[in-house]
Amino acid sequence: DIVIIDDLSNSSLIVLDGIKNILKKTIPFFKIDLKNKKDLRDFFKKNIDIKGVIHFAASKSVGESVLKPLEYYENNLTSLINLLQLLPYNGNDFPFIFSSSCTVYGQAESLPIMENAPIKPAQSPYGNTKQIGEEILLDLSKSKENLKVVSLRYFNPIGAHPSLQIGELPIGKPQNLVPFITQTAAGLHNKLSVFGNDYPTKDGTCIRDYIHIVDLAKAHAKGLNYLINKKNKNNFEVFNLGSGTGNSVMEVIKTFEKVSGKPLNYQFSKRRKGDIVSAFASTFKANKILGWKTTLSLEDALSSAWRWQKKNSKI
Numbered sequence: 001d002i003v004i005i006d007d008l009s010n011s012s013l014i015v016l017d018g019i020k021n022i023l024k025k026t027i028p029f030f031k032i033d034l035k036n037k038k039d040l041r042d043f044f045k046k047n048i049d050i051k052g053v054i055h056f057a058a059s060k061s062v063g064e065s066v067l068k069p070l071e072y073y074e075n076n077l078t079s080l081i082n083l084l085q086l087l088p089y090n091g092n093d094f095p096f097i098f099s100s101s102c103t104v105y106g107q108a109e110s111l112p113i114m115e116n117a118p119i120k121p122a123q124s125p126y127g128n129t130k131q132i133g134e135e136i137l138l139d140l141s142k143s144k145e146n147l148k149v150v151s152l153r154y155f156n157p158i159g160a161h162p163s164l165q166i167g168e169l170p171i172g173k174p175q176n177l178v179p180f181i182t183q184t185a186a187g188l189h190n191k192l193s194v195f196g197n198d199y200p201t202k203d204g205t206c207i208r209d210y211i212h213i214v215d216l217a218k219a220h221a222k223g224l225n226y227l228i229n230k231k232n233k234n235n236f237e238v239f240n241l242g243s244g245t246g247n248s249v250m251e252v253i254k255t256f257e258k259v260s261g262k263p264l265n266y267q268f269s270k271r272r273k274g275d276i277v278s279a280f281a282s283t284f285k286a287n288k289i290l291g292w293k294t295t296l297s298l299e300d301a302l303s304s305a306w307r308w309q310k311k312n313s314k315i
């Protein structure tokens with residue numbers, strides 16, 4: 001049984017209806033800002049039987065974090081610290097799943113990226129909050145024996161739930177590739193700018209590891225099961241969540257055109273500051289230890305993203 005806590009700062013209550021329609025049951029919801037220690041303490045006092053946490057809540061826009069670093073440090077780190085201070089550990093093992101990011105690797109020296117690749121200095125305050133978050137969890141897992149942590153380093157999650165009940169709802173102009181593509185195809189933008197076509201890649205555009213959001217979600221359940229049944233002493237584990245395949249921006253555009261049947265208006269523009277050339281995951285560790293791998297393709301993900309966009313744009 002699960003409960004959801006969210007401050008609704010970057011989400012909407014209608015998401016709960018979508019979840020209810022998928023699960024055919026109502027999930028208890030609490031509107032709480034994790035920065036508010038008093039509210040969080042009251043929540044845990046009333047819900048002492050919470051047995052584990054999946055901590056997704058954080059701000060995640062790279063560009064915004066550069067403009068508002070303090071807001072990012074405050075939101076992403078205070079909320080994590082408050083949560084860790086107030087969790088009802090009760091002396092039992094407490095599983096904790098953390099949403100991290102492949103951004104912690106920066107431009108890795110070798111590909112695919114393994115979990116033991118060096119952590120590079122963060123390129124943005126957002127990326128730094130993920131690095132610091134992992135450090136906080138590592139330190140705490142050493143001092144608090146019953147805290148069991150899995151940190152999941154997401155590559156590029158895209159797509160929507162196939163029921164189209166829930167999906168990505170970017171506020172304002174999207175910064176990420178796939179919502180910009182679907183919004184452009186829906187007529188909300190004139191054209192997509194492809195940031196750079198002079199990279200040292202097969203077609204000159206950057207390479208990323210795009211992963212269907214449903215595959216990504218399932219890895220969290222695997223992570224929780226892993227922590228619940230865990231036999232070894234290692235209280236802090238990181239896993240890459242990617243498909244293991246790198247696709248260029250042009251490949252994403254071409255695949256989108258194929259699954260949507262719509263030509264996309266795009267133009268090449270200059271490189272975006274801070275972009276890395278290429279990143280894709282080694283999925284070996286997640287396969288082996290979590291028993292997880294992706295089952296859905298780039299086509300599946302882009303098709304669901306497009307159907308979700310059409311539903312929202314009433315096309």
Ligand code: UD1
Pocket residue numbers: 060061062101102103124127156175176177178180192193194195196206207208249272274275276
């Ligand atoms: C970024 C962050 C990542 C974060 C994710 C979700 C870095 C290195 N990565 O991923 O940590 O979790 O956003 O917020 O900071 N592109 C275009 N035109 C567009 C938009 C994007 O060409 O209009 C290109 C980008 O140059 C990039 C690729 O598409 O090559 C993917 O970009 P994006 O969706 O923004 O994700 P990342 O930058 O990989």
